[in-house]
Amino acid sequence: MTYDSDFSLIIWNGKSKGSYNNIIRALNENKKAKVYLDEKGEFLGQEKMNKLEIEYIYRENCGYSASEVVEHLIQKGEAFLSQTRAFNSFLIKNKIIRKENGIYKSLPNYEHLFKIEKYRGKEKGIKFTNQFINWIENKIKEIKQPEQTSLF
Numbered sequence: 001m002t003y004d005s006d007f008s009l010i011i012w013n014g015k016s017k018g019s020y021n022n023i024i025r026a027l028n029e030n031k032k033a034k035v036y037l038d039e040k041g042e043f044l045g046q047e048k049m050n051k052l053e054i055e056y057i058y059r060e061n062c063g064y065s066a067s068e069v070v071e072h073l074i075q076k077g078e079a080f081l082s083q084t085r086a087f088n089s090f091l092i093k094n095k096i097i098r099k100e101n102g103i104y105k106s107l108p109n110y111e112h113l114f115k116i117e118k119y120r121g122k123e124k125g126i127k128f129t130n131q132f133i134n135w136i137e138n139k140i141k142e143i144k145q146p147e148q149t150s151l152f
Contacts (some may be wrong), residue, residue, distance in 0.1 A: 001022065002022050002025040002026050002029065002031065003025070004033070005030065006030070006032065007031065007032045007033070007034075008023075008026045008031055008032070008033040009034050010022055010023055010024060010026075010031075010033065010034070010035045010036070010039055010069055011036045012035055012037060012038060013035065013037075013038045013061075014037060014038075014039055014057050014060070014061040015056065015058070015061045015062055017058075017062075020054065020058045022053060023035055023054050024051060024065070027050065027051055027054070029048070033049065035049070035054075037057075039061075040141050045077065056130060059130050060129070060130055062115075062127065063114070063115040063117070063126075063127025063128055063129055064127060064128040064129075064132075064133070065127060065128075066084045066087055066104075066128070067084045068128075069087065069132070069133065069136065070082065070083065070084050070087050072133060073136070073140070075135075076137065078137070078138050078140050080143065088104065095107055096110050096113075097110070097114075097126065103123060103124065103125050104125050104126050105125075105126060106125070106126055112129075112131065113128065113129055113131055113132040113135055114126040114127065114128060114129060114132065115127040115128075115129055125137055145149065
């Protein structure tokens with residue numbers, strides 16, 4: 001659809017992966033596009049029509065999976081936790097999350113860093129927020145500082 005159009009008008013709730021992909025395609029193809037953010041009831045300003053802003057909005061609403069966080073850290077040159085299992089173990093060991101009945105859950109002091117993922121009204125696990133990404137990047141920097149011996 002995006003490839004065949006000259007102009008894209010996307011009505012987006014900030015969560016739909018299909019609309020997100022259409023916006024990114026339009027940007028990649030240098031097509032004219034206008035995005036109406038349904039949740040805010042307004043059009044997205046031209047200054048926010050870039051891949052970073054669109055990704056931020058999408059992730060703010062949907063979050064990141066653990067594997068996506070690990071991939072993000074690797075792309076940033078942080079191979080500190082290069083596998084999802086090690087990443088989850090690290091968070092459990094440092095009392096950020098816990099595993100209960102096979103489901104990862106945030107601990108109370110860190111709830112603001114996660115989104116609860118649900119399926120048919122039941123908790124399915126957690127997703128990581130943009131705020132978590134900033135938090136974990138800062139924690140990794142602290143670990144790398146030689147005068148710091150502990151993460152917390």
